[in-house]
Amino acid sequence: MPSADPLLTVRNLRIAFDGIETIRGLSFDVRPREVLAIVGESGAGKSLTARALLGMVPRGATRSGTIEPDLAAQRGRRISLVPQDALSALSPVHRVGDQLAAAVRSVARVPRREARRRAVAALDRVGIPDAERRARAYPHEYSGGMRQRAVIAMATINEPDIVVADEPTTALDEEHRDQVLRVLAERSEAVGAALVLVTHDMEVVRAHADRVLVMYAGRLTELGPADEVLTRPRAPYTAGLLASLPEHAPRARRLPFLPGTPPAPGTLPPGCAFAPRCPLAAGPCHETEPEPQQVEERTLACHHWPELPHPATELFHE
Numbered sequence: 001m002p003s004a005d006p007l008l009t010v011r012n013l014r015i016a017f018d019g020i021e022t023i024r025g026l027s028f029d030v031r032p033r034e035v036l037a038i039v040g041e042s043g044a045g046k047s048l049t050a051r052a053l054l055g056m057v058p059r060g061a062t063r064s065g066t067i068e069p070d071l072a073a074q075r076g077r078r079i080s081l082v083p084q085d086a087l088s089a090l091s092p093v094h095r096v097g098d099q100l101a102a103a104v105r106s107v108a109r110v111p112r113r114e115a116r117r118r119a120v121a122a123l124d125r126v127g128i129p130d131a132e133r134r135a136r137a138y139p140h141e142y143s144g145g146m147r148q149r150a151v152i153a154m155a156t157i158n159e160p161d162i163v164v165a166d167e168p169t170t171a172l173d174e175e176h177r178d179q180v181l182r183v184l185a186e187r188s189e190a191v192g193a194a195l196v197l198v199t200h201d202m203e204v205v206r207a208h209a210d211r212v213l214v215m216y217a218g219r220l221t222e223l224g225p226a227d228e229v230l231t232r233p234r235a236p237y238t239a240g241l242l243a244s245l246p247e248h249a250p251r252a253r254r255l256p257f258l259p260g261t262p263p264a265p266g267t268l269p270p271g272c273a274f275a276p277r278c279p280l281a282a283g284p285c286h287e288t289e290p291e292p293q294q295v296e297e298r299t300l301a302c303h304h305w306p307e308l309p310h311p312a313t314e315l316f317h318e
């Protein structure tokens with residue numbers, strides 16, 4: 001994995017609604033050509049963070065901190081989005097090929113015919129059969145999987161530096177999820193883009209990520225190389241997420257879990273937000289929120305990380 005200068009640096013990002021912070025001081029980098037997965041349970045702030053990279057902050061929200069460089073003005077050119085729902089990324093009233101060709105012509109002075117040729121080639125590369133004909137169809141004439149492939153074609157056609165994918169396969173059935181994720185990873189790599197992949201699925205992290213950012217209640221819990229984080233988590237919350245993977249589950253309990261639920265914004269406990277669910281929580285965990293610290297290649301926020309047993313997933317299989 002290359003470790004050149006970051007493409008993007010996020011420092012002390014905070015996003016609040018009505019004065020209640022949901023992203024609470026988040027810092028990380030996106031490196032060239034890497035696949036950075038952002039994981040965490042529902043409500044952790046994954047989507048808000050990912051969309052903030054594109055300058056897309058919901059109306060009514062206030063944002064502080066820095067994201068540099070600011071690529072918002074170059075959306076579609078240097079940074080692009082693959083959202084959960086392909087229909088929201090495609091216009092229902094224009095043919096798919098025309099939309100792709102328009103995207104090409106928005107950044108490059110090429111004749112219509114050439115833009116059209118590139119559009120068909122892009123559809124072909126994401127595995128749309130009979131791309132020439134399908135380019136003339138409307139989004140509603142595509143299946144869900146094909147639509148998501150078309151969105152991937154759109155997000156990569158101008159060879160951006162960063163593709164942000166926000167739970168890109170949630171709307172698809174299981175059969176198509178892996179295929180679409182593979183196409184997304186393959187196309188991002190082919191155009192030399194970093195891929196920021198929002199998911200709640202550790203299996204997806206394992207299959208695709210170079211690095212993983214684990215979020216909890218709007219903060220960084222753990223960030224590091226995916227293979228290391230998955231095989232030797234250092235934060236209890238990461239271990240809890242991993243304990244939910246089938247191979248870590250004890251035989252008797254096929255559906256292992258992380259007990260409890262994350263706190264809602266505005267209802268955080270004092271101290272570490274994960275403390276009420278954490279088997280290691282004691283003393284300072286109930287008083288002060290741990291700050292992210294660097295431990296070798298890992299960044300992690302936990303008062304008790306040195307005490308984490310190995311394998312840590314056992315903590316959650318009592």
Ligand SMILES: Nc1ncnc2c1ncn2[C@@H]1O[C@H](COP(=O)(O)OP(=O)(O)OP(=O)(O)O)[C@@H](O)[C@H]1O
Pocket residue numbers: 017022040041042043044045046047048049058059200264265
């Ligand atoms: N438009 C909004 N108005 C008010 N609160 C919001 C808005 N969007 C997000 N939030 C709050 O911010 C928190 C984080 O939301 P976000 O969508 O980033 O979570 P997530 O980790 O992506 O979860 P999920 O996996 O469910 O999509 C949520 O708890 C939600 O309450």
